Amino acid sequence: MSDRLIAVYEVPGPAAEAEKTARAIAFEETVEVPFDFPLPSRIREEIVGRVGALTPAGEKFRVEISFPAALAGGRVGALLNLVFGNASIWPGVRLVDIHFPESFLSAFSGPNFGVAGFRGLLGVHGRPLLATALKPMGSTEAELAGAAAAFARGGGDIVKDDQNIVDPSFAAFRSRVSRIAEAVSQTKCLYFPHLSGPQEELEDRLRFILSLGLKGVLICPAIVGLDAMRALASKRKAVFMAHPAFSGAFYAERSHGIEHSLYLGTLMRLAGADITVFPNSGGRFAFTPGECRAIAERGRAPLGRLAPIFPAPGGGMTLDSTAAMAQDFGPDAIWLVGGRLLMHPGGPEAGARAFREKMPA
């Protein structure tokens, strides 16, 4: 059993129907042939997924299906295909957990920094970190650079590009990023530009970012590909802050897809994120407090030799949200506050200071 990978699904009932769906997943994700296909016994026994016991889970049933870990090939892409390739197309099927054997995890180096490494880089210990996003889209370079500098003066730790910011060319990207980098260069605040653009340019852009002395990037793995993030992270020792843009369809409706914390916690960490951004409960999106805490928990639960990562709850946080953030996520979290910090009556500097004051010492 030790080198089997176990995927856990919730599927619709009643029990007989759930059993049938589970068996269909076990076939579909491996041999992908009709049940009556004349499979050699070697393949039937060694390749087809094995369906475990069904247990009721609310109105659905939870079932474990185990696969030989070799079928995921130590690769992000093969893993996604194996556990949720065609199964993603069945309404009502939700992937809620994956148990990885050591033989699978050992192929991954995971986050470059993780919680301890990133704290060492920043030199900040024992309190949550404060991050903001440069916005709104349409602002000039000078406006963005000014906001970044003010946030840094106010004690902010990380300023990232808003993922919506688009530079019309690599040259425009270089110009904008250089200007903002310079604006925070004499401070302890780190600037993470959004690593995006045509796939052909991602490596060059990352190299350029690091050449400025910057330490990390914001990236949208659902857009560039989870394995693309892993490949970039394995090539360059940068901090990767993963943003959930375009990934909501996987988890936002609980009836199907992939459990929030599995996608935003475990899979991001496996694919090399040091920080996982997600919309906190009480903000503009509909995550529950429990779903958010589970993301943080999966970010730090034992996972082979992969370092724990930072949860970065955001998406509409206000000064009134800080007590709950401190309570829900503890010190090893990044409070990501955009709009409400930038629009503080005293500007981003006073905004940063106001949020820093809310942090437990």
Next chain:
Amino acid sequence: MSDRLIAVYEVPGPAAEAEKTARAIAFEETVEVPFDFPLPSRIREEIVGRVGALTPAGEKFRVEISFPAALAGGRVGALLNLVFGNASIWPGVRLVDIHFPESFLSAFSGPNFGVAGFRGLLGVHGRPLLATALKPMGSTEAELAGAAAAFARGGGDIVKDDQNIVDPSFAAFRSRVSRIAEAVSQTKCLYFPHLSGPQEELEDRLRFILSLGLKGVLICPAIVGLDAMRALASKRKAVFMAHPAFSGAFYAERSHGIEHSLYLGTLMRLAGADITVFPNSGGRFAFTPGECRAIAERGRAPLGRLAPIFPAPGGGMTLDSTAAMAQDFGPDAIWLVGGRLLMHPGGPEAGARAFREKMPA
């Protein structure tokens, strides 16, 4: 208006709620700040999405939101971020259409071959094409090569790897693919290996595939990234057959996500697919006949200078499905038949022949 991009969403009612959601999308996908943020009028007027009229659509409301096309930057990634970045995280929001201005489309070269180019390559005109998948996973190289050769002898046009097949290494991939390529090399049947593996190896694997004289690949864009497919297709003149693995969460539940035909038709074509594989109605998945026809229609509808592409309905097709496939998709379609063809009592050769006989002349 001519260089605005119009995204069409279905959002939950009642009307006042739908209006609020539409306005939230227009903000969230651009400036991403609270409504009361002191936006400069320049940004409020030129950057924030513009909400059009609401029209009832069943129990929901349909609304057009237009954005400056420059915000999508002529890039797949920026487009996905703009039209469904954070909006993907709101339950109940479904992206159902996108109207692209010429200024956006002109940045894309689209499919390398498309329908006409691929027919020229194959030398087959006036009838649907017949494709099969090499499976089951766990078969030996010799078994897969034997099935490919038999399918070719029976008159099959395209034999592709099953997307589940995993090679433990690049060396194993080279060995397996070479063997299958050789098995069909003296026939008119084309072999499309699955282009997968670690992101760092995709280009090398594609180069290797083409070095064998093969003309195309199977690829899973939801796994490797839509823009990764586009980049590969723009670098190498291969045929790209896009497989929907891992993308089902986007469309399988109609309550949210992205409309089937927009994701599997338009977006695949924009990202360079020549062929889009999807689970046909009546098979193992729950697509309706109308959803499937719409995929084919969006694959051939005018889209700048982008060539029309082939729909490849599959996923549980039998000899009894052929009349409906002929009716629904006409001659410019690829019938993708896996299990039922391979398990024909006379083997894959007789299986191919049986399906070819069902094709309109």
